[in-house]
Amino acid sequence: MSEATLDIVAIGNAIVDVIARADDAFIDREGIAKGSMRLIDTETAEGLYGRMAPGIEASGGSAANTVAGIAALGGKCGFIGQVAQDQLGEVFAHDIRALGVAFRTAARAGDPPTARCLILVTPDGQRTMNTYLGASQYLPEEAIDRDLIASAEILYLEGYLWDPEQPRAAMRAAIEIAHGAGRKVAFSLSDAFCIERHRADFRALIADGDVDILFANEAEILSLNETDDFEAAVSATAQQVPTLVVTRSEKGALAVKDGERFQVPAEPIDQIVDTTGAGDLFAAGFLAGQAKGLDVTDSLTMGAIAAAEVISHFGARPESDIKTLIARRLGA
Amino acid sequence: MSEATLDIVAIGNAIVDVIARADDAFIDREGIAKGSMRLIDTETAEGLYGRMAPGIEASGGSAANTVAGIAALGGKCGFIGQVAQDQLGEVFAHDIRALGVAFRTAARAGDPPTARCLILVTPDGQRTMNTYLGASQYLPEEAIDRDLIASAEILYLEGYLWDPEQPRAAMRAAIEIAHGAGRKVAFSLSDAFCIERHRADFRALIADGDVDILFANEAEILSLNETDDFEAAVSATAQQVPTLVVTRSEKGALAVKDGERFQVPAEPIDQIVDTTGAGDLFAAGFLAGQAKGLDVTDSLTMGAIAAAEVISHFGARPESDIKTLIARRLGA
Numbered sequence: 001m002s003e004a005t006l007d008i009v010a011i012g013n014a015i016v017d018v019i020a021r022a023d024d025a026f027i028d029r030e031g032i033a034k035g036s037m038r039l040i041d042t043e044t045a046e047g048l049y050g051r052m053a054p055g056i057e058a059s060g061g062s063a064a065n066t067v068a069g070i071a072a073l074g075g076k077c078g079f080i081g082q083v084a085q086d087q088l089g090e091v092f093a094h095d096i097r098a099l100g101v102a103f104r105t106a107a108r109a110g111d112p113p114t115a116r117c118l119i120l121v122t123p124d125g126q127r128t129m130n131t132y133l134g135a136s137q138y139l140p141e142e143a144i145d146r147d148l149i150a151s152a153e154i155l156y157l158e159g160y161l162w163d164p165e166q167p168r169a170a171m172r173a174a175i176e177i178a179h180g181a182g183r184k185v186a187f188s189l190s191d192a193f194c195i196e197r198h199r200a201d202f203r204a205l206i207a208d209g210d211v212d213i214l215f216a217n218e219a220e221i222l223s224l225n226e227t228d229d230f231e232a233a234v235s236a237t238a239q240q241v242p243t244l245v246v247t248r249s250e251k252g253a254l255a256v257k258d259g260e261r262f263q264v265p266a267e268p269i270d271q272i273v274d275t276t277g278a279g280d281l282f283a284a285g286f287l288a289g290q291a292k293g294l295d296v297t298d299s300l301t302m303g304a305i306a307a308a309e310v311i312s313h314f315g316a317r318p319e320s321d322i323k324t325l326i327a328r329r330l331g332a
Numbered sequence: 333m334s335e336a337t338l339d340i341v342a343i344g345n346a347i348v349d350v351i352a353r354a355d356d357a358f359i360d361r362e363g364i365a366k367g368s369m370r371l372i373d374t375e376t377a378e379g380l381y382g383r384m385a386p387g388i389e390a391s392g393g394s395a396a397n398t399v400a401g402i403a404a405l406g407g408k409c410g411f412i413g414q415v416a417q418d419q420l421g422e423v424f425a426h427d428i429r430a431l432g433v434a435f436r437t438a439a440r441a442g443d444p445p446t447a448r449c450l451i452l453v454t455p456d457g458q459r460t461m462n463t464y465l466g467a468s469q470y471l472p473e474e475a476i477d478r479d480l481i482a483s484a485e486i487l488y489l490e491g492y493l494w495d496p497e498q499p500r501a502a503m504r505a506a507i508e509i510a511h512g513a514g515r516k517v518a519f520s521l522s523d524a525f526c527i528e529r530h531r532a533d534f535r536a537l538i539a540d541g542d543v544d545i546l547f548a549n550e551a552e553i554l555s556l557n558e559t560d561d562f563e564a565a566v567s568a569t570a571q572q573v574p575t576l577v578v579t580r581s582e583k584g585a586l587a588v589k590d591g592e593r594f595q596v597p598a599e600p601i602d603q604i605v606d607t608t609g610a611g612d613l614f615a616a617g618f619l620a621g622q623a624k625g626l627d628v629t630d631s632l633t634m635g636a637i638a639a640a641e642v643i644s645h646f647g648a649r650p651e652s653d654i655k656t657l658i659a660r661r662l663g664a
Contacts, residue, residue, distance in 0.1 A: 018423075020430075054400070054427035056647060057389035068386070087419040087445065091350075095386035098352075113419065315388060319646075 002150075004183070006102070007075040007291040009152035011144070011174055012063025012161055013136040014081030014105070015115040016088040019274065019314050020055035022120035027128055034122065037129040037191045039163060045132040048118055057088070058315040059095035060117055061136075062190060063158040065277045065316045069284025069306055071099040072318045073326065075291050078102040078148045080174075082167075084135035088114035095317075105143050108135045125272035125311065137164030144174050150181035153291065154213070156283070159190030162198045175210050186213035188283060189220040196223065206240045213243040215283045221246050245300070247282050253304060255286075255296050264300040267308035277316025281306040285326070294330075302326050334482075336515070338434070339407040339623040341484035343476070343506055344395025344493055345468040346413030346437070347447040348420040351606065351646050352387035354452035359460055366454065369461040369523045371495060377464040380450055389420075390647040391427035392449055393468075394522060395490040397609045397648045401616025401638055403431040404650045405658065407623050410434040410480045412506075414499075416467035420446035427649075437475050440467045457604035457643065469496030476506050482513035485623065486545070488615070491522030494530045507542050518545035520615060521552040528555065538572045545575040547615050553578050577632070579614050585636060587618075587628050596632040599640035609648025613638040617658070626662075634658050 027034050030048065040048065059068070067077040079096055083089030085107040092114060096103045115136035120128045139161075149155055155178035161167045178185050187205065189195055195202060202224060205211055214237065218230060225233040238244045238256035247253045254263035285306035289299030305326050306318065313319050359366050362380065372380065391400070399409040411428055415421030417439040424446060428435045447468035452460045471493075481487055487510035493499045510517050519537065521527055527534060534556060537543055546569065550562060557565040570576045570588035579585045586595035617638035621631030641654050 049426060052426075052430065054391065054430045054649065055423075057423060059386065091387075091389060094381060094384075098384065098386045314651075317386065 004151060004153040005076070006078050006152035008067060008070055008154050008156050008287055009078035009080065009148050010063040010067045010156040011080045011167070011171055012158040013061045013115055013133065014064060014083045014092050015061040015117050015131065015136060016092055017058050017060035017117045017119050017276065017316060018049070018055040019058060019119045019121060019276065020053040022053060022122060024122055027120060027122065032120070032128055032130065033193070034128050035126050036193050037131060037160065038193070040130045040132050042112070042132065045116070045118065045130070048130055052118060052120070056314060057091065058317065059092050060277070060316045062160055062188060062280050063156055064096060065280035066156060066284045066287070067101050068096060068099055068317045069281045069322070070288045070291070071101050073284065073288040073302070073306070073323050075288045078152060080105050080139070080143055080145060080148070082135050082139040082143065083107050084112065084114045085109050086113050088116060089135070102148065104145060104148070105139070108138060119276055121274045121276070121314070125275050127274055127276040133164060137166065139167040139170050141166070141170045141173050144170050144177065146177050149174055149177045150183070152183060154184045154186050154287065156186045156188075156287070158188050159194050159198070159202065162194065162201060184212040185210060186215065186287065187211045188215040188279070189224060192219040192223040195220055199224065206237065211241050213245065214241045215245050215279070217247045217279055218249070245283070245286055245303070247279055247303070247307070253282065253300050255300055257296050262296040262300060264297060264304055267304045269308045269312055272311050274314045275311045277310045278307045280316060281310040281318065298330055301330065305329055336483060336485040337408070338410050338484035340399060340402055340486050340488050340619055341410035341412065341480050342395040342399045342488040343412045343499070343503055344490045345393045345447055345465065346396060346415045346424050347393040347449050347463065347468060348424055349390050349392035349449045349451050349608065349648060350381070350387040351390060351451045351453060351608065352385040354385060354454060356454055359452060359454065364452070364460055364462065365525070366460050367458050368525050369463060369492065370525070372462045372464050374444070374464065377448070377450065377462070380462055384450060384452070388646060389423065390649065391424050392608070392648045394492055394520065394612050395488055396428060397612035398488060398616045398619070399433050400428060400431055400649045401613045401654070402620045402623070403433050405616065405620040405634070405638070405655050407620045410484060412437050412471070412475055412477060412480070414467050414471040414475065415439050416444065416446045417441050418445050420448060421467070434480065436477060436480070437471070440470055451608055453606045453608070453646070457607050459606055459608040465496060469498065471499040471502050473498070473502045473505050476502050476509065478509050481506055481509045482515070484515060486516045486518050486619065488518045488520075488619070490520050491526050491530070491534065494533060495526065516544040517542060518547065518619065519543045520547040520611070521556060524551040524555040527552055531556065538569065543573050545577065546573045547577050547611070549579045549581070549611055577615070577618055577635070579611055579635070579639070585614065585632050587632055589628050594628040594632060596629060596636055599636045601640045601644055604643050606646045607643045609642045610639045612648060613642040613650065630662055633662065637661055
């Protein structure tokens, strides 16, 4: 096993977010489950966009947000994801490359266009996501860059990418490459509804030892285990993965690593503006901490600080210099 | 002269902003005059974009920001400007229509793409703009919607649109239509460098009585009059236009209407994040006040509040409910 040259390589949906304010009545009228992520087709996307308030556009995608965060924290990263040859594809590619992330997946010609996620942010800062997958769902197995994956300490995968068929096959291939090269695999459960769609697959991945580091929030760990008992869910899953990280919003976060449990409180925050990317940036902080050789508690703290920063403004990627924020806090 | 059904119709560049942080050293290395607006060609735009930090995209364009602000304040508006048939064109059209602004200019087929402005925001909140005009410079005279212009109390024009040849002709035609229908014409001087390019034209417009309400900042009114003496500049120009409005950043703003002078202080603000759109939103607040029948001082105050809101966040259009902010302040 050769020395890793990258900290993390991620595979995920390559999405540009369209972020707009909406009130609760609008979410109700549209018949959307507030706080969730749903997949929408072209027609629904066009209709919803037509009714939405003015927005801003910002690169997104769950795993892409995570590598963007790790790169902003000084980590070396790669990303694999499918954009189309269009303006939003150029925006996505520019934004991730400008952070120094290796992104070499060739843009796809013709229809459909680059994926976008119509994100409705309610006055309480909660985000409700409507994802049009477009080109993103056509990530082919050939796009899985063996050398890139073998060169990274950790392969990071988002559960959302389990929805479309082609990327699912690509991710299974990537797990084999990573483990074959002696690397670790990290997996985010992404969303409770996503788990409902793929519970058997996700459970099998975990039971088969395909996942070394698992990220979940409270709703997800409960859904995965089909229980209302949080402690029972944590305990059951922690026995199956070497490292389990569970975020609990304002209740902080915990990790169980090789049977030992660690926890940190949530970071104080003045005002929650937009929760988009909170879980993605928590994972970024935690993984960046682990890559730097920090202990589990400090890695969780890095996650909490990165998550607190991203929910204090619109958009799912850091705006502030989170590297300095964290260095100050950890006295590094 | 029939009753006006709209408060304002504006003609301007139809631009999507790409906003990114940059430090002063980056601006220096690129050889750009900090705080200014420069026009760039495709090659320069691609090179600069490749070197810029990750950005966010938001609809912009000076006069478009102004009508967006007036619409957010409850005014009835129309906009005329040229986008291309592409994704950024769809973004621009969506954002302005979502505010209830009548925007009917047909998107232009083929190259060039929709205009974009690469905006570099330095740590002091100052914005430096690099504008690729693209489709925007091909606004044809036929796009000047006579009925739309005749239906609005005020026609609002941005000086920036004087740069490209076709829109300049279109604006001259629009001024004739507006005055022929008994409407007023408002004009923004836009930028000191823009005045250097078109000083003779701008002076002739003013001298010929084509402008009823003129907006300028301190640098612009000095440049227009080729003097360093602020009071002399204000006095000279005020004699040529029925209403002159001059913004002075932290020194507040003043207006001279029919020989009488009014002034207001700047609104207090916690932190200047991004000054993009400050002048545009000042104009929005002032014109919305005038449309509501407020006196000159209250109209200036509306301008100051709208400008203060827009510089407290990234992007050139209001994020907060500025209508409520202003109602609270003016006790309306």
